Amino acid sequence: MPKQAHMADLQAEAAVANLMDALDNRPATHTFKVELICIVDTCNSGMFVSRTHKNNIVLPSFVGFHWAKRAFEWNYLRQYR
Numbered sequence: 001m002p003k004q005a006h007m008a009d010l011q012a013e014a015a016v017a018n019l020m021d022a023l024d025n026r027p028a029t030h031t032f033k034v035e036l037i038c039i040v041d042t043c044n045s046g047m048f049v050s051r052t053h054k055n056n057i058v059l060p061s062f063v064g065f066h067w068a069k070r071a072f073e074w075n076y077l078r079q080y081r
Helices: 005-023 063-080
Strands: 036-041 046-051 056-058
Touching (some): 036 063, 046 063
């Protein structure tokens, strides 16, 4: 499995749903899908990579991916600052 916060988010959602089921005396049936979604940043460019059970996508290096990752990181991290 990819070692990403995205995967931890998917696992946490399934864990909470299963905990809620257990507290209501229902069987735990929630799972998560293993997937990789990322932009590999090279400081002046970036490549988009997505791997799921259905497909694998790798887009060529493009400066726009670098700026997209910077914008995503700024938006995601601002809630923790």
